[in-house]
Amino acid sequence: MAGHQSVLLRLVARAALLGATCVLAGAAAAAPTPAGAWHQREAAIMGTRIAVELWSRTDAEGEAAIDAVMAEMRRVDVLMSHYKPESQLSRINAHAGEGPVRVDRELFDLIARSLDYSRLTNGAFDITYASVGYLYDYRHHVKPNEAEIEAHLAAVDWRSLELDAKNATVRFRKPGMRIDLGGFAKGYAVDRSIELLKARGIEHASVSAGGDTRILGDRFGRPWMVGIRHPDDPQRVILRIPLENIALSTSGDYERYFDENGVRYHHIIDPRTGHSASKVRSATVIGPTATQTDGLSKTAFVLGPEKALEILSRIPDVDAVFVGPDGKVYYSPGLTPPTR
Ligand code: ADP
Numbered sequence: 001m002a003g004h005q006s007v008l009l010r011l012v013a014r015a016a017l018l019g020a021t022c023v024l025a026g027a028a029a030a031a032p033t034p035a036g037a038w039h040q041r042e043a044a045i046m047g048t049r050i051a052v053e054l055w056s057r058t059d060a061e062g063e064a065a066i067d068a069v070m071a072e073m074r075r076v077d078v079l080m081s082h083y084k085p086e087s088q089l090s091r092i093n094a095h096a097g098e099g100p101v102r103v104d105r106e107l108f109d110l111i112a113r114s115l116d117y118s119r120l121t122n123g124a125f126d127i128t129y130a131s132v133g134y135l136y137d138y139r140h141h142v143k144p145n146e147a148e149i150e151a152h153l154a155a156v157d158w159r160s161l162e163l164d165a166k167n168a169t170v171r172f173r174k175p176g177m178r179i180d181l182g183g184f185a186k187g188y189a190v191d192r193s194i195e196l197l198k199a200r201g202i203e204h205a206s207v208s209a210g211g212d213t214r215i216l217g218d219r220f221g222r223p224w225m226v227g228i229r230h231p232d233d234p235q236r237v238i239l240r241i242p243l244e245n246i247a248l249s250t251s252g253d254y255e256r257y258f259d260e261n262g263v264r265y266h267h268i269i270d271p272r273t274g275h276s277a278s279k280v281r282s283a284t285v286i287g288p289t290a291t292q293t294d295g296l297s298k299t300a301f302v303l304g305p306e307k308a309l310e311i312l313s314r315i316p317d318v319d320a321v322f323v324g325p326d327g328k329v330y331y332s333p334g335l336t337p338p339t340r
Protein backbone atom coordinates (compact mmCIF):
# COMPACT_ATOMS: atom_id res chain seq x y z
CA MET A 1 0.00 0.00 0.00
CA ALA A 2 2.66 2.47 1.07
CA GLY A 3 4.84 1.58 -1.92
CA HIS A 4 1.89 2.04 -4.21
CA GLN A 5 1.22 5.49 -2.82
CA SER A 6 4.78 6.64 -3.11
CA VAL A 7 4.62 5.80 -6.81
CA LEU A 8 1.56 8.03 -7.02
CA LEU A 9 3.32 10.85 -5.30
CA ARG A 10 6.17 10.52 -7.75
CA LEU A 11 3.56 10.77 -10.47
CA VAL A 12 2.37 13.98 -8.87
CA ALA A 13 5.90 15.28 -8.75
CA ARG A 14 6.68 14.40 -12.34
CA ALA A 15 3.54 15.94 -13.71
CA ALA A 16 3.84 19.03 -11.56
CA LEU A 17 7.28 19.47 -13.08
CA LEU A 18 5.64 19.77 -16.48
CA GLY A 19 3.71 22.82 -15.39
CA ALA A 20 0.04 23.51 -15.05
CA THR A 21 -0.70 24.06 -18.71
CA CYS A 22 0.82 20.95 -20.22
CA VAL A 23 0.26 18.29 -17.63
CA LEU A 24 -2.12 16.30 -19.77
CA ALA A 25 0.28 16.29 -22.71
CA GLY A 26 2.78 14.58 -20.46
CA ALA A 27 0.36 11.94 -19.25
CA ALA A 28 0.44 8.43 -20.67
CA ALA A 29 -1.68 7.67 -23.71
CA ALA A 30 -5.17 6.53 -22.75
CA ALA A 31 -5.72 2.80 -22.59
CA PRO A 32 -8.68 1.43 -24.53
CA THR A 33 -11.85 1.82 -22.49
CA PRO A 34 -14.05 -1.22 -21.96
CA ALA A 35 -17.80 -1.18 -22.61
CA GLY A 36 -19.58 1.09 -20.16
CA ALA A 37 -19.93 4.79 -19.51
CA TRP A 38 -19.02 7.65 -17.21
CA HIS A 39 -21.81 8.86 -14.95
CA GLN A 40 -21.82 12.08 -13.02
CA ARG A 41 -24.10 14.00 -10.70
CA GLU A 42 -23.99 16.96 -8.34
CA ALA A 43 -26.15 17.69 -5.31
CA ALA A 44 -26.27 20.17 -2.42
CA ILE A 45 -25.81 18.19 0.82
CA MET A 46 -23.86 18.88 4.04
CA GLY A 47 -24.08 22.58 3.26
CA THR A 48 -21.84 22.10 0.26
CA ARG A 49 -21.55 20.82 -3.29
CA ILE A 50 -21.32 17.07 -3.60
CA ALA A 51 -19.93 15.85 -6.93
CA VAL A 52 -19.66 12.22 -7.99
CA GLU A 53 -18.22 10.88 -11.20
CA LEU A 54 -17.72 7.20 -11.87
CA TRP A 55 -17.34 4.59 -14.56
CA SER A 56 -19.73 1.66 -14.64
CA ARG A 57 -20.51 -1.12 -17.02
CA THR A 58 -24.25 -0.44 -17.08
CA ASP A 59 -26.28 2.74 -16.64
CA ALA A 60 -28.42 1.12 -13.95
CA GLU A 61 -25.37 0.17 -11.88
CA GLY A 62 -23.85 3.62 -12.30
CA GLU A 63 -26.97 5.51 -11.27
CA ALA A 64 -27.60 3.16 -8.32
CA ALA A 65 -24.01 3.66 -7.15
CA ILE A 66 -24.42 7.45 -7.27
CA ASP A 67 -27.75 7.16 -5.40
CA ALA A 68 -25.94 5.19 -2.70
CA VAL A 69 -23.24 7.88 -2.37
CA MET A 70 -25.81 10.66 -2.04
CA ALA A 71 -27.73 8.62 0.56
CA GLU A 72 -24.52 8.14 2.53
CA MET A 73 -23.78 11.88 2.41
CA ARG A 74 -27.26 12.58 3.81
CA ARG A 75 -26.83 9.97 6.53
CA VAL A 76 -23.51 11.42 7.71
CA ASP A 77 -25.03 14.90 7.57
CA VAL A 78 -27.89 13.94 9.87
CA LEU A 79 -25.48 12.33 12.31
CA MET A 80 -22.96 15.15 12.44
CA SER A 81 -24.58 18.39 11.44
CA HIS A 82 -24.65 21.12 14.05
CA TYR A 83 -27.40 22.94 12.15
CA LYS A 84 -29.93 20.21 12.76
CA PRO A 85 -31.21 20.36 16.35
CA GLU A 86 -32.10 16.66 16.24
CA SER A 87 -28.56 15.58 15.29
CA GLN A 88 -26.45 13.75 17.84
CA LEU A 89 -23.85 16.46 17.55
CA SER A 90 -26.44 19.05 18.62
CA ARG A 91 -27.34 16.85 21.59
CA ILE A 92 -23.70 16.77 22.65
CA ASN A 93 -23.45 20.56 22.42
CA ALA A 94 -26.68 21.02 24.37
CA HIS A 95 -25.98 18.54 27.18
CA ALA A 96 -22.33 17.43 27.43
CA GLY A 97 -21.62 20.31 29.81
CA GLU A 98 -24.08 18.80 32.30
CA GLY A 99 -22.80 15.23 32.11
CA PRO A 100 -21.76 12.42 29.76
CA VAL A 101 -23.85 12.16 26.57
CA ARG A 102 -24.04 8.76 24.91
CA VAL A 103 -23.68 8.74 21.12
CA ASP A 104 -23.52 6.23 18.27
CA ARG A 105 -20.26 4.36 18.11
CA GLU A 106 -19.58 5.81 14.68
CA LEU A 107 -19.79 9.40 15.89
CA PHE A 108 -17.84 8.54 19.02
CA ASP A 109 -15.04 7.01 16.95
CA LEU A 110 -14.85 10.05 14.71
CA ILE A 111 -14.63 12.40 17.68
CA ALA A 112 -11.91 10.17 19.14
CA ARG A 113 -10.03 10.30 15.83
CA SER A 114 -10.28 14.07 15.77
CA LEU A 115 -8.36 14.12 19.05
CA ASP A 116 -5.55 12.16 17.39
CA TYR A 117 -5.23 15.05 14.95
CA SER A 118 -5.30 17.59 17.78
CA ARG A 119 -2.48 15.70 19.45
CA LEU A 120 -0.50 15.44 16.23
CA THR A 121 -0.89 19.13 15.43
CA ASN A 122 -0.48 20.55 18.93
CA GLY A 123 -4.07 21.72 18.81
CA ALA A 124 -4.04 23.51 15.43
CA PHE A 125 -6.83 21.10 14.53
CA ASP A 126 -9.36 21.22 17.33
CA ILE A 127 -13.07 20.48 17.04
CA THR A 128 -13.67 22.56 20.20
CA TYR A 129 -12.69 25.61 18.10
CA ALA A 130 -16.50 25.89 17.90
CA SER A 131 -16.62 27.26 21.47
CA VAL A 132 -15.52 30.52 19.81
CA GLY A 133 -16.36 29.64 16.21
CA TYR A 134 -20.10 29.74 16.79
CA LEU A 135 -19.84 33.46 17.58
CA TYR A 136 -19.12 34.11 13.90
CA ASP A 137 -21.92 34.30 11.37
CA TYR A 138 -20.29 34.83 7.99
CA ARG A 139 -23.50 35.16 6.05
CA HIS A 140 -24.72 38.00 8.28
CA HIS A 141 -21.27 39.56 8.78
CA VAL A 142 -21.29 38.90 12.51
CA LYS A 143 -18.05 38.50 14.45
CA PRO A 144 -17.19 38.47 18.16
CA ASN A 145 -15.34 41.42 19.70
CA GLU A 146 -12.11 40.94 21.67
CA ALA A 147 -13.90 40.69 25.02
CA GLU A 148 -16.21 38.00 23.69
CA ILE A 149 -13.31 36.03 22.24
CA GLU A 150 -11.45 36.38 25.51
CA ALA A 151 -14.45 35.11 27.45
CA HIS A 152 -14.82 31.99 25.29
CA LEU A 153 -11.25 31.10 24.36
CA ALA A 154 -10.58 28.98 27.46
CA ALA A 155 -13.31 26.60 26.27
CA VAL A 156 -11.34 25.94 23.09
CA ASP A 157 -9.43 23.03 24.53
CA TRP A 158 -9.50 19.54 23.07
CA ARG A 159 -7.88 18.22 26.25
CA SER A 160 -11.07 19.07 28.14
CA LEU A 161 -13.15 16.81 25.93
CA GLU A 162 -13.72 13.71 28.01
CA LEU A 163 -14.35 10.54 26.04
CA ASP A 164 -15.43 7.27 27.60
CA ALA A 165 -14.76 4.58 25.00
CA LYS A 166 -16.50 1.83 26.94
CA ASN A 167 -19.82 3.65 27.13
CA ALA A 168 -19.37 5.79 24.01
CA THR A 169 -20.03 8.99 25.93
CA VAL A 170 -18.76 12.53 25.50
CA ARG A 171 -18.50 15.10 28.27
CA PHE A 172 -17.28 18.70 28.33
CA ARG A 173 -15.03 19.44 31.29
CA LYS A 174 -15.21 23.21 30.82
CA PRO A 175 -18.22 25.50 30.74
CA GLY A 176 -19.20 26.93 27.39
CA MET A 177 -17.59 24.19 25.32
CA ARG A 178 -18.91 23.25 21.90
CA ILE A 179 -17.69 20.97 19.18
CA ASP A 180 -18.11 21.07 15.43
CA LEU A 181 -17.12 18.43 12.91
CA GLY A 182 -17.26 20.70 9.86
CA GLY A 183 -13.52 20.27 9.44
CA PHE A 184 -13.62 16.47 9.47
CA ALA A 185 -17.05 15.11 8.55
CA LYS A 186 -16.91 15.81 4.81
CA GLY A 187 -13.64 13.96 4.43
CA TYR A 188 -15.11 11.09 6.41
CA ALA A 189 -18.25 11.01 4.27
CA VAL A 190 -16.09 10.99 1.12
CA ASP A 191 -14.07 8.04 2.44
CA ARG A 192 -17.24 6.17 3.34
CA SER A 193 -18.57 6.81 -0.16
CA ILE A 194 -15.44 5.44 -1.81
CA GLU A 195 -15.63 2.27 0.32
CA LEU A 196 -19.21 1.88 -0.68
CA LEU A 197 -18.36 2.25 -4.38
CA LYS A 198 -15.55 -0.28 -4.08
CA ALA A 199 -17.98 -2.75 -2.50
CA ARG A 200 -20.19 -2.32 -5.57
CA GLY A 201 -17.31 -3.19 -7.85
CA ILE A 202 -16.67 0.37 -9.07
CA GLU A 203 -13.01 0.86 -9.96
CA HIS A 204 -12.86 4.41 -11.36
CA ALA A 205 -14.47 7.24 -9.43
CA SER A 206 -14.07 10.69 -7.97
CA VAL A 207 -16.17 11.83 -5.01
CA SER A 208 -16.05 15.41 -3.70
CA ALA A 209 -17.76 17.14 -0.80
CA GLY A 210 -16.81 20.82 -0.92
CA GLY A 211 -13.04 20.96 -0.70
CA ASP A 212 -12.60 17.27 0.02
CA THR A 213 -12.02 14.83 -2.82
CA ARG A 214 -11.05 11.20 -3.07
CA ILE A 215 -10.06 9.48 -6.25
CA LEU A 216 -10.51 5.79 -6.97
CA GLY A 217 -8.43 4.32 -9.78
CA ASP A 218 -7.46 6.28 -12.87
CA ARG A 219 -9.20 7.35 -16.08
CA PHE A 220 -8.11 4.39 -18.18
CA GLY A 221 -4.42 5.11 -18.52
CA ARG A 222 -4.67 8.78 -17.60
CA PRO A 223 -4.69 10.26 -14.11
CA TRP A 224 -7.60 12.29 -12.82
CA MET A 225 -6.76 15.99 -12.94
CA VAL A 226 -7.65 18.01 -9.87
CA GLY A 227 -7.22 21.76 -9.91
CA ILE A 228 -6.33 24.14 -7.10
CA ARG A 229 -8.18 27.38 -7.69
CA HIS A 230 -6.90 30.91 -7.42
CA PRO A 231 -8.00 32.35 -4.04
CA ASP A 232 -9.60 35.41 -5.64
CA ASP A 233 -10.92 33.93 -8.88
CA PRO A 234 -12.98 30.74 -8.83
CA GLN A 235 -12.58 30.39 -12.61
CA ARG A 236 -8.79 30.45 -12.50
CA VAL A 237 -6.91 27.25 -11.76
CA ILE A 238 -3.40 27.92 -10.48
CA LEU A 239 -2.24 24.34 -10.45
CA ARG A 240 -3.46 21.04 -11.86
CA ILE A 241 -2.46 17.90 -10.04
CA PRO A 242 -2.68 14.47 -11.64
CA LEU A 243 -3.96 11.94 -9.13
CA GLU A 244 -4.83 8.26 -8.79
CA ASN A 245 -6.08 6.37 -5.74
CA ILE A 246 -5.56 9.23 -3.36
CA ALA A 247 -7.36 11.99 -1.46
CA LEU A 248 -6.97 15.76 -1.57
CA SER A 249 -8.45 18.49 0.62
CA THR A 250 -8.23 22.22 0.19
CA SER A 251 -9.01 24.76 2.89
CA GLY A 252 -9.34 28.33 1.66
CA ASP A 253 -10.23 31.72 3.09
CA TYR A 254 -12.70 32.26 0.21
CA GLU A 255 -15.29 29.61 1.13
CA ARG A 256 -17.24 31.24 3.96
CA TYR A 257 -16.19 34.77 4.76
CA PHE A 258 -16.88 38.48 4.82
CA ASP A 259 -14.49 41.42 4.54
CA GLU A 260 -14.54 44.38 6.89
CA ASN A 261 -12.04 47.24 7.07
CA GLY A 262 -9.56 45.32 5.00
CA VAL A 263 -9.72 42.22 7.21
CA ARG A 264 -11.07 38.92 6.01
CA TYR A 265 -13.18 37.06 8.57
CA HIS A 266 -13.49 33.44 7.46
CA HIS A 267 -14.35 29.98 8.68
CA ILE A 268 -10.95 28.56 9.57
CA ILE A 269 -10.21 29.54 13.12
CA ASP A 270 -6.84 29.51 14.84
CA PRO A 271 -7.69 27.77 18.14
CA ARG A 272 -4.93 29.69 19.93
CA THR A 273 -6.38 33.11 19.16
CA GLY A 274 -10.05 32.63 18.26
CA HIS A 275 -9.43 34.68 15.11
CA SER A 276 -9.56 33.58 11.49
CA ALA A 277 -6.16 32.19 10.57
CA SER A 278 -4.24 34.40 8.16
CA LYS A 279 -0.88 32.80 7.37
CA VAL A 280 -2.02 31.58 3.93
CA ARG A 281 -4.88 32.00 1.46
CA SER A 282 -5.27 28.28 0.88
CA ALA A 283 -3.75 24.99 1.96
CA THR A 284 -4.12 21.73 0.11
CA VAL A 285 -3.15 18.39 1.57
CA ILE A 286 -2.76 15.21 -0.49
CA GLY A 287 -2.76 11.84 1.26
CA PRO A 288 -4.21 8.36 1.50
CA THR A 289 -7.67 9.15 2.92
CA ALA A 290 -9.96 12.17 2.83
CA THR A 291 -10.61 12.04 6.59
CA GLN A 292 -6.89 12.49 7.04
CA THR A 293 -6.45 15.21 4.41
CA ASP A 294 -9.54 17.07 5.66
CA GLY A 295 -8.14 17.24 9.19
CA LEU A 296 -4.69 18.14 7.96
CA SER A 297 -5.83 20.88 5.57
CA LYS A 298 -7.05 22.96 8.54
CA THR A 299 -3.78 22.28 10.30
CA ALA A 300 -1.81 23.35 7.24
CA PHE A 301 -3.95 26.46 6.90
CA VAL A 302 -3.69 27.48 10.56
CA LEU A 303 0.04 26.86 10.91
CA GLY A 304 1.26 28.04 7.50
CA PRO A 305 3.93 26.34 5.35
CA GLU A 306 6.91 26.32 7.68
CA LYS A 307 5.34 24.85 10.82
CA ALA A 308 2.84 22.69 8.96
CA LEU A 309 5.52 21.04 6.83
CA GLU A 310 7.42 20.14 9.96
CA ILE A 311 4.36 18.25 11.23
CA LEU A 312 3.33 16.81 7.87
CA SER A 313 6.83 15.44 7.28
CA ARG A 314 6.21 13.05 10.17
CA ILE A 315 3.20 11.50 8.45
CA PRO A 316 3.81 8.95 5.70
CA ASP A 317 2.52 9.64 2.16
CA VAL A 318 1.29 13.16 2.81
CA ASP A 319 2.08 16.21 0.69
CA ALA A 320 0.90 19.80 0.68
CA VAL A 321 0.57 22.89 -1.49
CA PHE A 322 0.09 26.37 0.01
CA VAL A 323 -0.93 29.64 -1.58
CA GLY A 324 0.56 32.49 0.45
CA PRO A 325 -0.96 35.93 1.07
CA ASP A 326 1.03 37.32 -1.89
CA GLY A 327 -0.10 34.51 -4.20
CA LYS A 328 3.23 32.70 -3.93
CA VAL A 329 2.87 28.91 -4.05
CA TYR A 330 4.75 26.68 -1.59
CA TYR A 331 5.17 22.92 -2.01
CA SER A 332 6.13 20.14 0.36
CA PRO A 333 9.45 18.46 -0.50
CA GLY A 334 7.63 15.43 -2.00
CA LEU A 335 6.30 17.57 -4.86
CA THR A 336 8.30 19.21 -7.59
CA PRO A 337 7.12 22.74 -8.41
CA PRO A 338 6.18 23.42 -12.01
CA THR A 339 8.88 25.17 -14.02
CA ARG A 340 7.16 27.91 -15.94
P1 ADP B 1 -15.01 22.56 3.79
O1 ADP B 1 -16.03 22.75 4.86
O2 ADP B 1 -15.38 23.18 2.49
O3 ADP B 1 -14.51 21.15 3.66
P2 ADP B 1 -12.59 23.01 5.24
O4 ADP B 1 -12.19 21.61 5.04
O5 ADP B 1 -11.56 24.07 5.09
O6 ADP B 1 -13.78 23.43 4.29
O7 ADP B 1 -13.21 23.06 6.68
C1 ADP B 1 -13.60 24.28 7.26
C2 ADP B 1 -14.41 23.95 8.48
O8 ADP B 1 -13.59 23.38 9.48
C3 ADP B 1 -15.03 25.17 9.14
O9 ADP B 1 -16.24 25.55 8.53
C4 ADP B 1 -15.22 24.67 10.56
O10 ADP B 1 -16.40 23.89 10.63
C5 ADP B 1 -14.03 23.74 10.77
N1 ADP B 1 -12.88 24.38 11.46
C6 ADP B 1 -12.46 25.67 11.41
N2 ADP B 1 -11.33 25.86 12.11
C7 ADP B 1 -11.01 24.63 12.63
C8 ADP B 1 -9.94 24.18 13.45
N3 ADP B 1 -8.95 24.99 13.87
N4 ADP B 1 -9.93 22.86 13.79
C9 ADP B 1 -10.91 22.03 13.37
N5 ADP B 1 -11.93 22.40 12.60
C10 ADP B 1 -11.99 23.69 12.21
Ligand code: MG
Nearest residue numbers: 186211212294
Ligand atom coordinates in the same frame (compact mmCIF):
# COMPACT_ATOMS: atom_id res chain seq x y z
MG1 MG C 1 -12.95 19.97 4.17
